[in-house]
Amino acid sequence: MKIANEALLSTHGLRMHYGRGSGLVRAVDGVELAAAAGEALAVMGPSGSGKSTLLHLLGGLQRPSAGEVWLAGRRIDGLSEKALARLRRQTIGFVFQAFHLMDELTAAENVELPALLAGRSPRTARRRAAELLERVGLADRTGHLPSALSGGERQRVAIARALVNEPLIVLADEPTGSLDSAATVEVLRLLDSLRTAGQTLVVVTHDARVAAVADRLISMRDGAFVEETRLSLDSGGRLGERLGALTGLEG
Amino acid sequence: MGRILLICRLAVRDLRRRPAEAALLLVAMTSATATLTLALALQGVTGQPYQSTREATAGTDVVASVAAPPSGGQPADLAALKALARAPGVAGHSGPFPYTQAPLEVNGITASAWAQGRDTAAATVDQPKLTEGSWVRDGGVVVEAAFAQALGVGAGDRITLDGRSFEVAGVAVTASVPPYPKVCFAPCRFGAASEAAENTSQPGPEGGPEGGPESGPESGPEGGPESGPPPGARERVALGPGGLIWLTEADVRGLVPTARSLAYVMNMKMADPAAAPAFVSARWSREFATPALASWQDILYGHARVAEWKQTTMMLASWLLGLLALASIAVLVGGRMADQLHRVGLLKAVGGTPGLVAAVLLAEHLAVALLATVTGLVAGRLAAPLLTDPGAGLLGRADAVPLTLNAIALVTAAALGIAAVATFVPAIRAARTSTVRALADAPRPPRRTAWLIAISARLPVPLLLGLRLAARRPRRAALGLAAVAVSVTGIVAALSTEAHRYAEKAPGDDPRTALSQALSLMVILLVAQAAVNAICISWATALDATRSSALARALGATPAQVSAGLAAAQVLPALAGALLGIAGGIGLAEIFDDDPVTVPPLWQLLAVVLGCAVAVTALTALPARISARRPAGEILQTELT
Numbered sequence: 001m002k003i004a005n006e007a008l009l010s011t012h013g014l015r016m017h018y019g020r021g022s023g024l025v026r027a028v029d030g031v032e033l034a035a036a037a038g039e040a041l042a043v044m045g046p047s048g049s050g051k052s053t054l055l056h057l058l059g060g061l062q063r064p065s066a067g068e069v070w071l072a073g074r075r076i077d078g079l080s081e082k083a084l085a086r087l088r089r090q091t092i093g094f095v096f097q098a099f100h101l102m103d104e105l106t107a108a109e110n111v112e113l114p115a116l117l118a119g120r121s122p123r124t125a126r127r128r129a130a131e132l133l134e135r136v137g138l139a140d141r142t143g144h145l146p147s148a149l150s151g152g153e154r155q156r157v158a159i160a161r162a163l164v165n166e167p168l169i170v171l172a173d174e175p176t177g178s179l180d181s182a183a184t185v186e187v188l189r190l191l192d193s194l195r196t197a198g199q200t201l202v203v204v205t206h207d208a209r210v211a212a213v214a215d216r217l218i219s220m221r222d223g224a225f226v227e228e229t230r231l232s233l234d235s236g237g238r239l240g241e242r243l244g245a246l247t248g249l250e251g
Numbered sequence: 252m253g254r255i256l257l258i259c260r261l262a263v264r265d266l267r268r269r270p271a272e273a274a275l276l277l278v279a280m281t282s283a284t285a286t287l288t289l290a291l292a293l294q295g296v297t298g299q300p301y302q303s304t305r306e307a308t309a310g311t312d313v314v315a316s317v318a319a320p321p322s323g324g325q326p327a328d329l330a331a332l333k334a335l336a337r338a339p340g341v342a343g344h345s346g347p348f349p350y351t352q353a354p355l356e357v358n359g360i361t362a363s364a365w366a367q368g369r370d371t372a373a374a375t376v377d378q379p380k381l382t383e384g385s386w387v388r389d390g391g392v393v394v395e396a397a398f399a400q401a402l403g404v405g406a407g408d409r410i411t412l413d414g415r416s417f418e419v420a421g422v423a424v425t426a427s428v429p430p431y432p433k434v435c436f437a438p439c440r441f442g443a444a445s446e447a448a449e450n451t452s453q454p455g456p457e458g459g460p461e462g463g464p465e466s467g468p469e470s471g472p473e474g475g476p477e478s479g480p481p482p483g484a485r486e487r488v489a490l491g492p493g494g495l496i497w498l499t500e501a502d503v504r505g506l507v508p509t510a511r512s513l514a515y516v517m518n519m520k521m522a523d524p525a526a527a528p529a530f531v532s533a534r535w536s537r538e539f540a541t542p543a544l545a546s547w548q549d550i551l552y553g554h555a556r557v558a559e560w561k562q563t564t565m566m567l568a569s570w571l572l573g574l575l576a577l578a579s580i581a582v583l584v585g586g587r588m589a590d591q592l593h594r595v596g597l598l599k600a601v602g603g604t605p606g607l608v609a610a611v612l613l614a615e616h617l618a619v620a621l622l623a624t625v626t627g628l629v630a631g632r633l634a635a636p637l638l639t640d641p642g643a644g645l646l647g648r649a650d651a652v653p654l655t656l657n658a659i660a661l662v663t664a665a666a667l668g669i670a671a672v673a674t675f676v677p678a679i680r681a682a683r684t685s686t687v688r689a690l691a692d693a694p695r696p697p698r699r700t701a702w703l704i705a706i707s708a709r710l711p712v713p714l715l716l717g718l719r720l721a722a723r724r725p726r727r728a729a730l731g732l733a734a735v736a737v738s739v740t741g742i743v744a745a746l747s748t749e750a751h752r753y754a755e756k757a758p759g760d761d762p763r764t765a766l767s768q769a770l771s772l773m774v775i776l777l778v779a780q781a782a783v784n785a786i787c788i789s790w791a792t793a794l795d796a797t798r799s800s801a802l803a804r805a806l807g808a809t810p811a812q813v814s815a816g817l818a819a820a821q822v823l824p825a826l827a828g829a830l831l832g833i834a835g836g837i838g839l840a841e842i843f844d845d846d847p848v849t850v851p852p853l854w855q856l857l858a859v860v861l862g863c864a865v866a867v868t869a870l871t872a873l874p875a876r877i878s879a880r881r882p883a884g885e886i887l888q889t890e891l892t
Binding site for chain 1: 799808887
């Protein structure tokens with residue numbers, strides 16, 4: 001499902017403040033953002049710059065103090081919790097730094113869970129999970145528990161889970177933050193393949209290598225956007241070079 | 252010494268940090284210790300009022316009665332009765348007094364009355380003690396106090412006896428009959444000798460061993476006397492639960508068509524009252540024409556059965572509550588360990604041994620147990636008089652309920668035992684947790700139950716989430732199930748007993764319904780304890796499920812679905828527990844009640860099951876709502892840091 005030639009995701013004057021008086025923390029401070037359908041956007045910044053909070057606001061996991069969030073032509077910052085849940089179920093896929101897999105569920109069961117929550121039949125959900133696990137290269141690990149998977153494998157399961165309901169947008173929070181270099185490469189390859197397939201992506205990270213995946217890079221500091229860089233449109237070639245370098249890191 | 256002080260200091264500090272948990276533990280354990288105290292305090296309380304009544308009424312040692320044979324024609328064998336007065340060991344007697352059974356109508360109630368003819372002068376043996384009004388006169392009857400209370404009559408009221416109107420001249424107590432409605436004269440037979448003969452199926456004096464009051468007659472409030480056709484008016488009155496009234500002899504004779512159909516009762520004083528059971532046993536016979544005998548010990552047993560039954564109820568309640576307290580503590584300690592892992596790691600990192608960690612936890616709960624012992628002993632002692640009322644049929648009240656050193660020791664041991672058993676396993680497990688893992692505060696990995704996960708995939712989202720949540724912590728789910736099963740067992744046992752009592756309820760205000768006090772108290776305590784337990788389990792589950800619930804919301808589950816899932820995680824084991832409890836309760840009633848068990852009406856059983864589901868849902872609602880209100884992003888972010 002694509003919405004072409006218009007911002008799939010946008011924010012206007014987005015703010016998220018905690019505390020008051022001298023203890024006021026401006027986690028997100030007046031962010032203006034627009035991501036087109038099929039665009040891969042990377043938000044970079046140091047720890048505490050407000051990246052994760054921004055991602056939670058974009059995904060409706062937290063409500064902003066002020067400002068607007070629009071997704072697929074619909075303002076979502078004022079939606080009820082129930083409506084937000086339905087929106088997340090149908091429109092958004094999340095990837096977390098800590099993977100957040102259910103420890104007691106196998107890889108396949110983790111992936112199929114959002115499909116079951118969306119009301120798909122168990123058979124359809126399981127078939128879709130199998131397809132996605134094959135796509136992320138884990139066809140032989142479907143019955144493994146997260147504790148039996150490596151970090152990179154867990155994150156690939158999490159990515160498969162994010163895609164199970166064919167979301168309009170995938171929001172990834174430090175997807176390589178808990179991974180070693182080899183696992184980072186695995187995940188970067190996967191994210192790049194998603195971008196190439198036209199999946200809209202917003203990735204927040206403090207890792208410069210992740211930027212290789214994006215069409216556009218936004219730098220964030222103290223809750224505000226400070227710089228924006230549009231990367232080469234010939235992203236395939238540029239990414240190939242970057243990934244080549246990263247592969248070198250593996251060796 | 253320094254180590255003990257350290258343990259005590261750490262334990263006290265930890266208790267202060269968690270006053271709500273400590274309070275819940277205290278409530279859970281106090282209800283168990285208070286009920287146990289009540290059960291122990293009820294031992295032998297009815298003996299005192301009965302003895303007072305015996306003294307005040309020149310109480311009989313043996314009651315002998317004889318009725319006319321059912322074939323008619325032959326009168327009652329009065330000579331056999333009079334011969335008993337000359338038997339060795341008999342020191343005195345009153346009577347024989349004529350009696351018959353007649354229907355009594357008053358206040359819209361029809362009851363069966365044993366109408367006994369008496370002299371207007373006081374008898375030397377068994378002279379009923381008036382509590383109201385005056386003694387019998389022509390046209391004026393005296394009603395036995397428990398019977399009068401059941402019928403709601405007093406001096407000055409009018410009653411109809413076999414169609415004839417009488418004035419109630421007075422109300423009196425006597426020690427010569429078991430409590431209403433178990434009053435029994437020939438041809439009705441009761442007493443230890445009667446029961447022994449029943450058990451051996453060998454009628455006659457040689458039929459059974461010598462009975463005593465401890466062997467128990469069938470005529471207690473729970474059992475029915477052996478009955479035969481009533482004397483005199485048997486064609487007109489169905490023999491059922493009855494009470495005693497006294498009239499003048501002339502009035503009694505006026506109730507029967509012919510003097511040949513009268514029955515007779517004689518009250519005997521023994522030289523050695525303790526020998527009364529042997530006297531009765533040696534002369535017991537199933538023969539209709541032979542006098543039916545009952546010793547004062549048999550009659551006392553009839554009265555004591557009421558208190559004994561209450562005591563059994565309280566003892567049973569204390570066991571059930573003890574089990575519930577055990578479950579509550581186990582859940583609280585388990586939840587606390589999950590929450591306190593970091594602290595355990597810190598203790599160990601600065602040199603605390605696993606033994607120290609376990610000792611601190613144990614010390615905390617033993618301290619709560621000791622406090623619960625004191626509060627339970629005091630509460631039980633204060634509440635005991637509420638259950639020791641001997642009823643209207645006896646004089647006075649039970650004296651100060653004795654609380655022996657043995658009882659105190661037993662209650663203390665029970666409380667400490669519960670605390671030690673419930674704390675031991677989690678404490679040892681916490682102590683054995685690796686320091687690194689404890690410092691990392693890594694939660695205990697959840698259990699995987701593959702078949703439940705597979706089944707849940709086919710269910711609606713709330714049930715899917717609920718079943719998986721319950722399956723993550725099977726031990727906690729089992730504790731929840733067991734707690735509900737124990738509570739429902741007690742409730743259904745109480746309902747079964749009540750249903751039985753109402754099924755054979757005597758006319759009027761059946762004094763046996765006073766036993767409902769004990770049942771109600773048991774049910775209230777069980778429900779309260781079960782609520783404490785459900786709160787403990789709900790909070791522990793909600794805390795444990797914080798991350799998975801937030802994740803489910805991030806993946807598209809609505810807050811309502813997550814809350815319903817959390818409730819379902821409690822309700823599903825609770826429903827299973829309720830069903831188990833129904834079977835257990837009926838079985839328990841069967842074990843503890845002498846009579847065949849009466850299954851409570853279906854609507855009551857359904858109400859218990861639905862009540863459990865509603866109560867557990869309601870108790871889960873608060874933690875579920877609080878958990879669902881916290882933004883999922885915040886929870887998942889916290890998990891990361």
